[in-house]
Amino acid sequence: MIPYWRLSGYYFFYFAFIGAFSPYFSLYLQAIGRNAGQIAVLMSLMSVMRMLAPTLWGWLADRVGVRTPIVRLSALLSVMGFSGFLVSDAYGAQFVSMALLAFFWSAALPLVETLTFSHLAGQAGRYGNIRVWGSVGFIVAVLGLGYLLDDLPIRALLWISMATLGGILLCALTIPEACSQAPHEAHVPLREVLQRPEVRALLAACFFMSAAHGALYVFYSVHLVEHGYSKSVVGWMWTLGVVAEILVFMGMPRLVKVYSLRGILVFSFVAAVLRFALIGWGAESLAVLLFAQLLHGATFGAYHAAAVAAVNAWFGTRHQARGQALYGSVSFGAGGMIGGLISGYTWEWIGPAWTYSAGSLFALAGLVVLMTGWRVRSSAA
Template sequence: MPLAVRLSLFYASLCLFGGVQLPFFPVWLKSKGLGAQEISYIIAATMFLRIVAGPVVAFLADRLGDRRRIVILLSWGSLGAVSLYLVASGFWQILIATLILMSLFPSITPLIETTAMKAAHEQGIDYGRVRLWCSITFIAASSGTGWLLEWQPASIIAVCLVGAIAVNLAGAHLLAREVPQPRLAVHPGGQLRAALAFTRQPLFLIALTAASLIQSTHAVYYAFGTLNWQKLGYSSDVIGVLWGIGVVAEIILFAFSGRVVARVGAVRMMSLGAAAAVFRWTMMAFDPPLWMLFPLQALHAFSYCAAHLGTIHFLTRATPNAFAATAQSLYAALSAGVLMGLMTLAAGSLYLQFGAGAYLLGAGTGVVAFLGTLVIGARWNGGKLAPDAMQDEGTPSGDQGRNGAGC
């Protein structure tokens, strides 16, 4: 089976879970008798675990050099954990099951992103056309679960979550086996010291922060977008269409991303995403009319997708191969964990006071991110920020960021 097909199938299986969990997990929690405060504790715990578990798992995968085996183990563990939902009851049982599940399943994404980008650069796989299947199955899973809930009790959500991860496990076993890469011997602890030394590089930190800030600008939208549109009197059908436009727009960009990134460049894609976020959230802050919401939602292709594509390509080109998964996991932890969590907390109080004006938080954050991308563009020319090979001591031997190809 061609590698591109294997990766496409895995991405498709990966996002089935998100398509069920993101929209409907709170519905299931409520059906189990949990109150709003208890639900918020469980959801907050999932963000915290992304911060801690992801980088640890990714570092181990980089150290072992066999990401496929780690993905399979994570999928098996996730299936066992999610199956606990079928018998769990009460806050503490559900919390424990969720802590186990969310320490395992989200850690898969950085590993598969690393594998896909490695295939893109070494074998010419079109990353965007592989990745778009994730968005397609997300829509299918969310729509299908919503349809089931029209005639099934909320308990069906747990069954759907188990089924989604079972499919993901099958997809994990379809992944191609990795060819072992020759590695220089390092002293005990050398890999960790080398990783820490690399991640402390100023340009890497600026890029990681700017990329994560762009994604965190969506916090108000994710938390209160639907509530604000309901307050404005839009029906559930219209709101569903508005959300769908954003996902369809990102699918289109993913489909043509190979040519777009080649022409625009990784850093400029990040800048484009930040600029789109500034414009999009500034306009949303003033409750624009319905006709204007459609093109604003289409900007999701830039504020999310272009920024994500630029970041993935930057990390792949700038990061030594030995730390590839570690870098991807740090991006996931900072963007979907630390900054998204902080922005969501801030968005709550701002929305209560200012309503749609809370979107200005995202607009201001986008300005800061845009300035960060300008710094990256001025100082990075497309090469590795450190050599692929490590010295015997396990530390990078120098900064080669100026010796690579243009960005």
């Protein structure tokens, strides 16, 4: 039996937190007097810890053979870390709180991804039907807060974010463990998996894709507000992107029957090159921004689903937790950190348009790496 609703509930609250935190926390930091560099540093701590924590916890999970205790512990410690924002607005205190939150919060998702695929046991095409609830949670949070923050003080964001972390903790307590070992699977050392050119190409390309999204996740809401859009419009723009993502997740079982994972990824990178150029240079036009947000279905939805499926196929059951953790660390961790930090220092130096153009260049670099390093003959192609 697949624990569909328990896994779906976890994804719902996990991404509801992202929907509350990622689009609006930079606005909160700006409201309490943080400059662009400080905002970039604080927000990039999420990426720094996603580079370190998942690998550590993934190694531990593969070593001890269980995942749910780590998922539950990380949820509890995430709540404790975030509570520091309710205590102090000092930059040093916020730095510590963000570091603690990010270290424990980022540890869980790769393990939950592994648990999900273990429960699916050969029905990987159904992953999108579970993961889509994360997108629904994101929409509920980002759209609801867009309207609420037009009337409520920005500090209300802290309490709403804390509530979503509480939801993560409650769901983590209900997720059952799953068998992680295939009894007849031949043992392939992790080093051999990592030596495969398609594996290295995918991981490098994922680094560039996350770097390309750096300015989006740190400054997109600020970018829209500075161009005269209301916070409710900001919420709708984020929602539109995630609606496109949902449609892609729901259609992935059909897409993977028609197109290869490599083909889906190549299209996603091409879409990213276009998307960030449009956001940077077309912010005065609502129509251009709407089209750019629809491309989120490709630049995140199709990209993430295809990348996770490739990692699942290549790393096998013995290295699943470490494989998903490595994917998260290299992409959302290292790539997100570099993209976020660079955007923080270019935002006021060369301006938003050129900052988003740098995102397009990152996506182009990822496209080149992917196409040259992952040849069509590969088994997951």
